[in-house]
Every structure is written in C-alpha cells, then in structure tokens.
Amino acid sequence: MHLVTVATCQLHQWSLDFTGNCERILKSIAIAKSRGATLRVGPELEIPGYGCLDHFLEGDTILHSWEVLVQILQSEEARGIVCDIGMPLTHKNNHYNCRVIIHNGKIVLIRPKMWMANDGNYRELRHFTPWDKHRQTEQHSLPGMVRRVTGQTHVPFGDAVVATEDTVIGVELCEELFTPASVLPVVAGGQWADRGRPHIDMGLDGVEIFTNSSASHHELRKLNRRVDLIREATQKIGGIYLYSNQQGCDGDRLYYDGACMIALNGRILAQGSQFSLSDVEVVTVTVDLEAVRAHRTGSSRRMQSAQAEPYTRVWIDTRLDGGQGIRVGEEETKVKEVEFRYHTPEEEIALGPACWLWDYLRRSRTQGYFLPLSGGIDSCATATIVHSMCRLVAQAAEAGEEQVIADARRMTGELENSTYLPTDPREFANRIFHTCYMGTENSSPETRKRAKDLAEAIGGYHVDLNMDTAVSAVKGIFSFVTGKSPQFKVHGGSNAENLALQNIQARLRMVVGYMFAQLLPWARGKVGGLLVLGSANVDESLRGYLTKYEWVDGSRTLAPGRALSCDIVPLYKPLNLRSCSSADVNPIGGISKTDLKRFIAWAETEFDMPILRSFLDAIPSAELIPIGADNAVQSDEVEMGMTYDELSVFGRLRKVEKCGPYSMFGKLVQEWGSMLSPMEIAEKVKHFFFTYAINRHKMTTLTPPSIWYVEQCSQLSALTRLHDNRFDLRPFLYPSRFAHQFAKIDSLAKELPNRATQPGADKAKVD
Template sequence: MGHLVTIATCNLNQWALDFEGNRDRIIESIKEAKSRGASVRVGPELEVTGYGCLDHFIESDTYLHSWEMYAQIIDDENCQDILLDIGMPVVHKNVRYNCRVLSYGREILLIRPKIWLANDGNYREMRYFTPWMRPRHVEEYALPRIVGQLTGQRLVPFGDAVISTLDTVLGAETCEELFTPNSPHIAMALDGVEIFTNSSGSHHELRKLNTRMDLITEATSKCGGVYLYSNQRGCDGDRLYYDGCAIIVVNGKIVSQGSQFSLKDVEVVTATIDLEEVRSFRTVISHGLQATQSPEYKRIHVPIALSPSIGLSSFDPKVVPTPTQPLHFYSPEEEIAFGPACWLWDYLRRSRAAGFFLPLSGGIDSCSTAVIVFSMCRIVCDEIAEGNAQVIADARRVAAKPEDSDWLPESPQELCNAIMHTCYMGTANSSTETRSRAKELAEVIGAYHVDLNIDTMVSATRMLFEAVTGKAPRFRIHGGTTVENLALQNIQARLRMVVAYLFAQLLPWVRSRPGGGGLLVLGSANVDECLRGYLTKYDCSSADINPIGSISKKDLKSFIAYARDEFPLPVLDSFIHAVPTAELEPITESYVQSDEADMGMTYDELSVFGYLRKVGKCGPYSMFLRLYRLWTPRLTPEQVATKVKRFFYYYAVNRHKQTVLTPAYHAEQYSPDDNRFDLRPFMIDPMFSWARKKIDAIVSGAGKSTEEMRATEETM
C-alpha cells in the first residue's frame, strides 16, 4: 500500500528588499501547494529578503523586517497544517547566519543555519554571514518578541538537526552544500533521513544547468531518498538571473521539474512520492554497514504525519506516485533567447523606465541585443495570452497605457513598438549596408527607429581641437599616426553615447508618452571585446545595462542563426555573413576596417584565451604551454607565443576599462566584469617580462633535445 506523501517545492521571483512583495509570493506559493494536497513546502534560499541584498545583509533593519514578514507568513490562515521550510537571515548571539526556518502551523520547529557558504565567483556570502562550523550541534535560540508572542515559544532549537515526524525524517541542506565534496545529505541519509530539502539561489550560466542537475540527481542515486530542490528565479536586483528549475527527485529519478525561464512570479512544483520506495532502495548491505557507523543527528520530534493514515478505510486507488520523467534542457541558443530576455523584463518593470533605447549599428552585437528584446516581447505576449495578471499589468504600465485601459498587444511587434527604440547613428565612414540592415531589422521587430548622421558633431569637435591647438589630426590612410587615427575613431564612438542618452531621455516626450520616465540605454559589447578591451571607454557601449556583455561572439552568431529560423526573422541572415567592423575609419577601394584584423586575433581565439585565463586560472606562461599543445602544428610555436603575448598585453593595458563596464547579464564563466566577478587589479605590467622570457625559451628550444632544453632552463 505504501506511505504516499505529496510534497511541494517552488520557483519564486523574489526581489532584494521587497519585503512585502516577497511575503505575498511566499504565501501564494504555500496556498498553491496546499491546494494540490502537499504536506511539505520548500522555498528558495533567503526568500524573505531576496538573495541579492549584498551589503544590506549587514544592516540590522534587514533582520528586523525578516522576522516581521515571517511572523505574518506563519500567522496567515493559508499557511496552516503544512510543514514549511522558509529561507531568511537570522542573527544568533550577535552572529549573522543564512538560515532555513522550519515550522508547522504557528510553531517554529528548527532554525537550521547554512554550514558551507558560497564564496567564489559571483558570491560573497562570507562577507555577510558566518558558516555554522559545528556539525550536528544544536543550541537554543531566543525568539524575537514579535514572533515569540505569536508562537507562544521563548526558545527554539538552532543548529544542525533533522525533523522527525510520525512517518518519516526530513533534513535540510542549502545550495552550496550540495556542491561540496562531503555534502550533508550523505551523513543524513546514513542516519535515516528520507526527505532532503535544498533551497537555492543559483544563477544561470550558459551550459551550467546540466552540472546542477547531475549533482541533484546523484544526491539520491547512491544514498536513496527524496530530494526537493527550490530556486530563486528572475533578476532580483543585480547582474545575475536566477533560473529556477525547481525539481523533485526520488532515488536519483526525476518525478517533477519546473521551468527554467518564465515570467511567472510564483511556480509551484509538486509530486506524490512513496516513502516505501526509499526504504526498499536502501536495503543494501553496504548501506546498512555504513549507517551503523554514521554519527547521529539530533531529531526534533513533531507529532504529525506527512502521509495519510494507513488502512483499508483510507486507501484511495486513484492516488498513485508521480511517474518519472526525463530532464529537460535548453540549447545554448535557446538559453540566450530566454535568459537575458527574462532578465530584461524584470529590470524594465522594476526600474519603472519607459522602455529601451538601443544604438543599432547594423552589426551582429547590437542586432543580438535587439533580437533579445524582441524575444522578451514574444515571451511577454505568450504570458498575456495565458492570462498572467501581473504581466498584463506590467505591460500596460510600461507601454504607458491608462490604468483602466483594456489594451493588450496583439503581437510582439506591437509591444516592441511601444517600448523599444533604436537609432542608427551614421558618419561619413558608415556603409549603406549597415544602415539598411539596421533599418530593416527595426522594421521587422516593430521597433520605433530613428536614422541620423552625426557628422556635424564630429566635424565641430575636430574644428574645436584644431582651433585650440593649431594641429589637425588625420586618419592613418591619409598619412596620420596611430595616435591620430585612434583619437578620430574615439570622437565618433563617444559622441554616439552622448546622442544615445539625449534621445533616451527625450523620445518618450517626442512620442507624447505620459509619466515623464526616460528609456534605459542598452549596451551591446560582447564578452570577448570586453576581455580584449576592444571598445572605446565611454562610447556607445557605455549604457545602463547590457544583455550580451557576458556572451561570446561565437555564441551570439549561433543565437542569431537560431532566431532567424525560430522566430522567424529572415533578415538576420545578412547579419550572420557580415564582416564585423566598427566603421570608424574611412572606407577605400583597398581598405575596409575589420574588427579581427584590428585586434590581431579572432573571436574564437579570444574565447579560448578568456576561458583559460579565468576558468583555467592560467597566466601567460601556463596558457602558452596549454595552447602550444592544442594549436600546434596548425600554428608554429612562434605564432602561438605571439598570440598569447598580444592577448595578455592588450588585456592588461585595457584592464581599466573593466572598472566602468556597463552592468551586464552574467552568462559566461570568463566574464571580465571587474565590479562583481573578476577581482583582478586594473593596473598590471602589460609586458609580463618573466613569463615572456620563459615562453621565448620554449619557442627557441622547439626541436632541441631534452638535455639542451634543460641547459637553457638552468641559465634563466
């Protein structure tokens, strides 16, 4: 007959410091879980405050308001008769902890602090919290009066314990703990815990989801058990997009999976599981032997049952365990189409801006940004068609429709026309091809497009310089120096930024849009150009936000090919085959500016350099050794050395540009974002002289005997 239990986990779109909104979404998720018959509900990490509060976690107000909201949650009539696992920060003995608070009804059962904190990459949890470094140790926590008066409790257990009900045992681990070599669920499983909860704040990166899903399924594929994974979803105030994908796993098999990308603020995932399947799975001699030697967890006994009573009178043949199902993954092209698009929508609706403004150059980078906005409009229209009340209200507000309006966009193009503004800012160096591509793309996606030339501004700036200095700079093809040539290019790029912000502020006024809000300026520098520093500081890449700032040129091309066929947008084919060019130098019969020629390396090579530098943790010498083995004999040792030296030189001299990078959607592990992710100095010796000497020694020794190479090394 089995012990059938219906359990619930969820994806919540929480927003940092939106205490009341976060509270309401938590209550809604609990209400939905109960309506589906769930007796357990698990929510995301730090769901009361929002995960991305950063240094606000140091403020006492954050902890006060967390308890105020928590009290309102457990006192709500919709939140009774269900075991709740809720995430929030807690101060215990003047120490800040990232905690799970488990309760039933209006009684707190356990406060479980996080043991292993996320403290690399985008995460700085040890800046705000202290890990609970006392496994299986439990103390007493004195509840704040606002909560104690409600629950009738003075002291509650605080520490690493598990919950024991009448029919099972439940234990919690939090996000990073799953990723550690000796995860808590291993010891808990050996001590008889059958249901594991994991509450997470895990962000999206291209090709990352399979790693996370592998760890979640492996957690119970050896030990057996039921695993409930909950995650944040959406942009909660920074560069990260938390990509949901709440999941329920039984003995390593998926029984229920939530969506990865969605505009739904609350998504509840439920499954009915049979506890007897866990017990049968664990009837392995080696499991039993190890269990007898495993340390014991303190059990918090609760006189409730998660499963219905067992007996013929309560048997319902219609209630059966949820069947297993395959995991669903998106392709990288789909991830680009959906992830940055959902992030943009959250940013737009929460910033209360009037829409977006994008300098549209006719190249593939700004094209990708425009298509991502169009993808966002498609997603919004799909949610409107499904009757998503929050999305409908947000769309009407962003499109500046009256509150009592019944307006709904009939197509993504109609919505795009209301919120997306593009502008081609040409000069004498621009081509008719890029101008026409920009115009055609704007037309097919429905954007409000402006086409203009800025030659008068460029000429006025040059004349000002000539009048002051008596010197007239020239382009390289006209006999000018490299310094002159670069300065003349930068004039155009920086003036475009000035024009972009002027139009972003005034176009809503031109279109008689009420409200007075301006447009968010979108940047479109890809991760490879940012890494190499191949952009002008404070040019039109300097913007409010950048949806492609952590995506490679190679991935953007693949995305545009996908969008061409899937959306469909045939005009995108011309962007795919266009040669990347900044169009900042004069075009002649014998010369057309090329990005890759200017950089001295291809975009594909830049992706490899970026990955080895950040993910592979390579300096110049170790990178050369890696690429020497990978790229020869296609390239000679001298060519490999030259490319590595050139990359590190330009990376170093342009490192200061990373300090002012436009805040970008984080999608790639080798993002050079100085502000949150890549904490390296911005003033570095660009010559890397010692590393260069070692590289040169390897190059000069190519083909020499081992003895000769050893002799060379000894002289260094």
Template structure:
C-alpha cells in the same frame, strides 16, 4: 504502494529588500502547495529579504524586516497543516547565519544555519554570514519578542539537526552544500533521513543546468531518498539571472521539473511520492547498511504530524525525462527574462539601443524582441501581473483594456532603435539596421552625425592649432585612434539624449533604459572605447561570446521567422570608424590581431582554468601545436595578455551585463583582478620566449604562413 506523500517546491521571483512583494509571493506559493494537497513546501534561499541584498545583509534593518515578514506568515493560517521551509538571515549570539526556518502549524520547529558557504565567482557569502561550525550539534535560540508574542515560544533549537515526523525524517541542505565533496545529504541519509530539501540561489550560465541536475540525481541514487530543489528566479537586482527550474527527484530519477526561464513570479511544482520506494531502494545493499549502522546520529526535532495521508486513490508521480534548453534557446530566454524584470522594476518606459548594423547590436535587439514575444505569450494566458506591467510600460492608463497580443506591436511601443551614421558608415549597415527594425517592430530613427563629429574636430583644431587626420589621410596612429574614439563617444551622448526625449516626442512621459551591446570577448580584449556606445544602463549580451551570439542569430532567424538576420551572419564584423579606401576596409578581427574563437579560448584558460601567461602558453602548445609553431603561439599569447592588461581599466566602468559565461571579465565581484598591470609582463614573457625557442615546430602550416 505504501505511504503516499505530496510534496511541493518552488521558484520565486524575489527582489532584494522588497519585503512586501517577497512576502506576497511566499504566501502565494504556500497557498498553491496546499491546494495541491502538499504537506510540505520548500522555498528558495534567503527568500524573505531576497538573495541579492549583498552589503545590506550587514544592516540590522534587513534582519528586523525579515522577522516582521515571518511574523505575518506565522500569524496567518499559512503554515496550518503544512511544513514550510523558509529562508532568511538569523543572528544567534551576535553571529549572523544564512538560515532555513522550519515552521508548522503557526510555530517554528527548528532553525537550520548554512554550514558551507558559496564564496567564489559571483558569491561572497562569507562577507555577510558565518558558517555553522558545530556539526551534529544544536543550541537554544531565543526568539525576538515579535515572534514570542505570536507563537508563544521563547526559544527554539538552532543548529545541525533533522526533523522527525510521525512517518518519515527530513533533512535540510542549502545550495552550496550540495556541491561540496562531503555533502550533508550523505551522512543524513545514512542516519535515516528520507526527504532532503535544498533551497538555492543559483544563477544561470550557459550550459550549467546539466551539472546541477546530475548532482541532484546522484545525491539520491547513492543513498536513496526524495530531493526537493527550490531556486530563486529572475533578476534580484544585479547582473545575475536566477534560473529557477525547481525539481523533485526520487532515488536518482526526476519526477517533477519546473521551467528554467519564466515570467511567472511564483512557480510551484509538486509530486506525490511513495516513501516506501526510498526504503526499498536502500534495502538489500549490504555496504549501505553497514555504513548506516555505524553512522553518527543526528539530533531529531520531533513534530506530531504525518506528511502522508490515508488516501490511496491519489496517483503517484512517475519519473520524467529531464528537459534542457539548447544554448541558443538559453540566450533567447534568459537575458529576455532578465530584461523584463529590469524594465518593470526600474519603472522605465522601454529600451533604446544604437543599431550599428552588426551582429552585437542585432543580437541585443533580437533578445528584446524575444522578451516582447514572452510578454505577449503570458498576456494571452491571462497573467494579471504581466498585463498590468505591460500596460504601464506601454503608457496605457490603469483603466485601459489594452492587452499586448502581438510582439511586433508591443515592440513598437517600448523599443526604440537608432542608426547613427557617419561618412565612414556603409549603406549596407544602414540598410541592415533599418530592415531589422522593420522586422521586429521597433520605433526607429536614422541620422547622420558628421556635423557633430566635424564640430568637435574643428573645436580641437581651433584650440590647439592642430587638426587631427585619419591614418588614411596621412595622420598618425594617435590621430587615427582619437578620431575613431570621438565618433564612438558621441554616439553614447546621443543615445542618452534620444533615450530621455523620444518618449516626449511620442507624447508620453518617462525615459528609456539605454542598452549596451559589447560581447564578452570584446570586453576581455578591451576592444571597445571607454564611455562609447557600449556604455549604457545595462547590457544583455556582455557575458556572451561572439561565437554563441552567431549561433543564436542563426537560431532566431528560423525560430522567430526573421529572414533579415541572414544578412547579419554573412557580414564581416567592423566598427566602421575609419575611412574605407580601395586598399583598406576596417575589420574587427584584423584590428584585434586575433579571432573571436581564439578570444574565447584565451578567456576560458585565463579565468576558468586559472592560467597565467606561461601556463596558457604551455596548454596551447598541446591544443594548437599541430597548426601553429611554438613561436607563433607565444606571439598570440603575449599579444592577448598585453592587450588584456592595458585595457583592463575599462572593466572598472563597464556597463552592468547579464552574466552568462564563466570567463566573464566583469570587474564587479566576479573577476577581482588589478586594473593596472605591468602590461609587457617582462618575467613571464621572457620565460615564454626562452621555452618557445627550444621547442620543435609540430605545426602543419606552410612555410609562408609560419613567417607571418
């Protein structure tokens, strides 16, 4: 035992442009850190304005208000006795950077700009910020007058440097910099930096946390050191849910972990470490020593302060086993937390969803129920913010003593469901919707909309002299599709009518948010009607595959004690938009010409592995060649790309959905591709056909199956 230091990192539920609320949460995190004896506090990326400001970062107001918020922090006693790492944009010599402001004792010590930007997938940082390109160099940054008047400082260093205290050395690494091949922590560690901070705005994707944690552990296993990881948490105003999980690692071992999904607006984790452990880890490794002796020197920003104290009775933090949620738990928690943030910040009175009796709307409803369970859990713990939000959303006056103590009861107040049946609907789906509503407590209405569908159909016949028929009644494919689509689109119209008026019917004010329930695979294939009931305000499952949704329903059946969910798992997915005959029952997978499992494979190859039609075909020859012939594989690939291409325009109007999958086809920022294609891909498909015709058939399928 040598030099014990208590360090704190945090996750904050920041909201884009909510400068007042963001400031309160920053100050609360610093206060909690100091109460725990921490001498250093690290916050998430761009925590002052919120990470998700997007093009608002191009406005001078955003930086102005960030400096105003920082001024309030520096004018208070918040930074007295503690080093604070705070994130905001800074314009230096007319260039705007994504920066960390290192403060101590009411003064700014140093400004560290981000050097490697996140600029793929959901991120477009190069649209707003310029990376700092003068590595190992600093310049003088002249502070705004509001800060000069508060701190008495005219200028501070800005650039690539490290902080030297009386007892250790601190280096800053920002989010994407951890993921780059030449991460700054390597060179900083070789130059004697012992404590690394990482302020992040990292979003949730299913099964993603493990990769992040392994990088953090590896960062300090090779070089030795303490790693403080802070992250944004919650819905910052868009499709992403930032999943928190602040961490502290020492020499490749996790010593503190926060929750990944939480309704807490402020979450602080702290650990007491012995800095001598870092030095011991580095000693005796001759190759490390030789590289360190030759390492390029960083400029040190010196501060007359020691992070360690003289108290030896403080207990040192021990290593812990990292906790990971299963994918099914991630679905139960991530979208639920996202929905709660969206609901309370939009100031709506609850949610509305058309229940079809199928898996997708069922999963969406169960996620809302999971949200209700989380709210009740936090309310029972006495969380004042959750109680206040729940009271307002439930329609209770401010002086009411109401506290949500039962998820079923709270659901009955804020969740509204409706079964919109037609002559093509089955009694089974109607009963499943009704039973699910009863199980989760939603306020449920049940209706038949045949008169509405008939009225539209009759109107068309009156105007044109032609009355369309279903295929089962002798109609053409065009008539059949149009009659299906009008049912779906009328459900969207009814959904918004009921969402606006159901609170009024129940003697309350305000409106409801309409939830969509199209999964990521249906969106990828375009197996949805444009402006149908998949068109909604937000969609919690739009980035989740059908396969994962089924696993989630099986998980929720047991975890939430909802035996009714078994009936949904056993049912065949169907849109129920065509008449049922003795020889025909509509089926989703038959309509699509491919299974949901195949769609997931197509989606990952197209987006994650960046395959065009021919590359996808060649990869699937290896993966599916033992059960399908080259010609069959070629046919599936061509069908997928044809349907994807001709339905791509639907992604330009798709409901904003929770982002959970790396192969999401969401047109907004994440999947930037055309929406008008040469949908038969003549060059690409011809090459596929030419190659498929020359390859041997390795499949084990029977001859009759090959001919299908």
C-alpha cells in the same frame, strides 16, 4: 502504501522588497495547500531576497525579515502545512543564512547553512558565518515580536532534523549539495574518517525527505550538473528530494533560473520551468514513503546506517500523510519519471537574458529600452534578445498571467485600459523598444539598411540620423584652441590623430544616444524614459577593444566582398576603438562572439527572421575611419591583431584554466602547434597579454551584464566569463611588457620544434 504530497516552488523574489516577497511566499504556500501538500519548501533567503549583498550586514535587514516571518506565522495560509522558509538572522552576534521550519504558528527548528558559496559571483563569507558544529544544536532566543505570536522563548538552532509521526525531514542548503564532504575529516579510533554530503549522513540516520533551498544563477549547462547531483544523491541513499530555486533578476546582474524539481530514488518526478515570467510557480507530487524504505534494503547501506552518528530530532506533532496512515488496498497513485527538459545553449541565450531584461524593465518602472543599431552582429544579437523578451511577454499574456499584463499596461501607458493585452510581439515592441542608427560619413549604406530592416522585422520604433555636424563641431573646438587640425591616417595623419578622431565619434554617440533615450517617449507623446542597452561581447571586453565612456553601438559589419586592409596592426599598438562602458545594462556582456553567431543562426530559423542571415555573412568593422584610395576598410579582427576565435581561446585559458603568459604559451603549443610555429604562437600570446594589460583599466567602467555565462559543453565555442573587475579580481595596472614571462616564452619558443612545417601538418584556421 504511505502517500504524502509535497511541494517545492520558484519565486521571483526581489532584494529588500519585503512586502512583495511576503506576498509571493504566502501565495506559494496557498497553492501548495490547495493541491493537498503538507510540506512546502521555498528558495534560499526568500524573505529578504538572496541578492541583498552588503545589506545583509545591516540590522534592518534582519529586523524586517523577522517582521515578515511573524506575518507568515500568523497567516491562515501557513496553518496545517510544514513550511521551510529562508531568512538571515543573528545568533550570538553572528549573521547566519538560515532555514526556519514552521508549523501551525510555531517555529520548529532554525537550521543555519554550513558550507558557503564563496567564489565566482558569490561572496557569502563576506556576509554570513558558516555553522561548523555538525550534528549539534543550541537554544536560540527569539525576539519579542516572535515570542508574543508563538508563545515560544527559545527554539533549537543548529544541525538537526525534523521528525513527524510518519517520517523524518532533513535540510540541505544549496552549496551543501555541491560540496565533496559535509564535514571536515575527524579523528575516529585513531584513523582519519571522511564524511559524505549532508544528505548522505542524514539519509543513513533515517531521513526520508530532503529539502534543498537554492539561489543558483543561470550559466550554460549548469542545470545539467544540478540534476545529475540530485539524481546521484537520491539514487545512492534513497529518498525524496525537494529542490527549490529563486527565479528572475532580484536586483543584481545575475539571473536565477528556477527549474525547481522533485526527485525520488534517482528519478526526477516533476520539474518547474527554467525560464518563466511567472512570479510564483509551485510543483507538487504525491509520493509513497514505502518506495524510499524499499530502496534502502541493501546490505551495505544497512551496515553503514547502523554505524551512523545520530542527529538530534526535533519533533512535530503531525503526519505528512494527513493523518490517514498506511493505506491498504487502495490503488497506488502512479508517479512516472519525467524526461527532464533541457534547453539547447542557443535557447538558453535567447531565454535567459530575455527574462532578465523583462524583470529589469518592469522593476525599474521605466517605459522601455533604447538600443543603437549599428548594422553589426553584436547590436543585432541584443535586439534579437529583446525580440525574444517580447515573445515571452506575448505568450504570458495569452496564458493570462495577470502580473505580466499589469506590468505591460503600466509601461505602455495603458494602465486604465482594461482591454489591452500585449499578445502581438511586434506591436508590443513598437511601444517599448526604440532603436537608432547613428551614422557618420564613414558609415556604409549596407549597415544603415541592415539596421533599418532589423528594426522593422522586430517592430521597434526606429530613428535614422547622421552625426557629422556634431563630430565637426568637436573637431572645430580643438582646432580653434590649438591651431591644429587632426587628420585620419588615410589622409596623412599620425596614429594619435587617427585614434582620437575615431574616439570622437564613439563618445559622441554616447551623448546623442542618452539624449534620445531620455526624450524619445516625450517626442512620441508619452511619459517616462528609456533604459539604454549595451552590446559588447565578452571577448572585446577581455581584449580591451573598446572606447572608455563610449556609447555602446556594437560591431558594425561590412557587406561580403568589400576589400579589407592588408596592413596588420603592429605588435604593441594600443587600440581603443570600440564599445562599451556607457549603458545601463548589457545583455550580451558575458557571451563570446562565437556563441553569438551560433545564437543568431539559430534565431534566424526559430524566430523566422531571414534578415539575420545578412548579419552573419558580413565582416566585422567599427566603420570609424574613411575608406582609403585602395578601397581598404576597417576590420575589427585586423585591428585587434587576433581573430574572435583566438580571443575566445585566450579568455578560456586565462580565466578558467588560470594561465599566465608562460603556461598559456605551453598549452597553445599543444593545441595550435600543428598549425602555427612556436614563434608565431609566442607572438600571439605576447600580443594578447600586452593588450589585455594596457586595457585592463577599462574593466572598471564596463556596463554590468545581465547574466553570466559559462560554456561547459562542446556545442558552443569556449568557456567564457565576463572579465570586468567586479567579478574577475585582478589588478588594473600591470607591468604590461611582462619582461620575465615573455623572455621565458621566447627562450622556449626557440628550442621547440616547428610541427607546423612537418608533413601532414594541419593548416586549418585556429579556433
């Protein structure tokens, strides 16, 4: 046997928090050493934090990163252990995303990232240059501050591996695990030759331990892909794989979900938590290098290895086995494969945004959250996520997490009270979670009661008020200036009057809500202010079913059995009735309505909150217009001209499958053709694209979501991403009638057969 103990970690780093980041790095190294580890790997760009964005273009960020590295090099913690640390640096006037390998106060190798994540949420090519000199190194001239500490003037910089006396270590950075090839095709002997991913090339050259430092954000089921890739990598080539990831909110909209892991020959040996409030989590395993060597005895691997191009080896005068060499006759340390813990999608929705909200709250140094509870399912979902956050805080406090306890004491004004522990979720919620029902004469008793009951179930501090006086005052100003008094449509008013009167209520809720958020702590005899929570789901954002600069109070819902208007909204009628462009953060901004309903159904049982059932049974309504003489009330789906299930499908096809109007029509004819005629499908597609186009400008003002979701499995409804213009880079001024595209749709719809009228056609609801 040839036993080595290795460590990987996940850290709650924070962009530009150089002091805090350094402390967490040193703590992780100390924990690894205390467990006997001789190799430690940390997250990507862990010194400045991954989410610095355009701060990476500033010289200060590079300077301060070097200063922190000097502290680590001089620390006692970093002696006697090989450390793989992430930071940006400049080489020949180019910025690189690098791993710096250090040992006993010396820099061994600087390994720059070769493949950049540059789609979706990531913009690495904006900030860094990829290293494209594969298997090549240059000499990097060190800054004076480093020379004085290490005695080194130059160190190797480039694509190399690190050799100790007993093994070889190779570095792979995040995206490089996901790429189909490690280098571009090259001409070899007159033929095009393809290369594998870095771990394949390094493994063929004798690398036995691979480190991967990542800043991978949470998406539904994304963890499955990481695990599959790591298992496949080590099963194929053999080896020990140390995966490290950042965790928490580091200052942007993303939540990095940890889940660091250690794998051996296709088996996962250890796993870190995916959702945790702990600032530092270290995973260690003792493994046998002989197991790697035994795995690599296959003939095809040996033939390919003999032909592999060599990497430059940078040598360290140490052994990862601690100098004990091969142990003969000693009982083998048994390391069993663990059954990897995956959360269900509903659990991910409960835990991911909750962890993000906690990080945002404690790092913003505010005293809590303020949420308008409308009695609808969207604000209900946001409140339930806050409840999940309070549960996590209580669990962490019970476990003795000192940082969580200290943060909770500060925000509750109990900083001097050394005995206060936030171990009761409802008691803690009453201190930091404030809710408000902002009703008008158009609000129903059912929604008012549901809001109050939900706040009581969670333990939040609830306020119930009416805004009719404020609404009448604004109407009075208009009437005084113009001599005109606008009326709702049910009272004989025009569409313009009807829309304006609804928007008055929506925007006044923003003004009143922000006032309460700023002054409620003061009214309760406390100091500080509250962060405003939004509650608009991704589908409504896509459709533009929101009021620009409106208070975010989610979708109100009517009691079951109340009559709905049979008036279908005319095609091309623009609506601007709903949330949400005014809040501080929006925890559900990347989640579809369908997914939210499944989450609430799960939480009803999991959190023992029977009140949630009433939100699921109710009918979505904005409650912004009076009930007419026929007792017909407002319905979100009727006013949108589409159901939420249909909207999820439109979002998936537009964003993920990259469909324009014509190709979306073609796909939906296949999906919905047994339920709807081609002409009906054509009208739905045209209606969606028209309303999307005329409301696209609203995406420039959306409240940032706390987390991005992508649904990639069949357990939830559709693949969804947030559609705001910071992520979805499309214009916001469109030729909204899409004359050419719609004409082609109409022409094709007339030619296609109507399968919906054929015998046996499926008349089920479209979803």
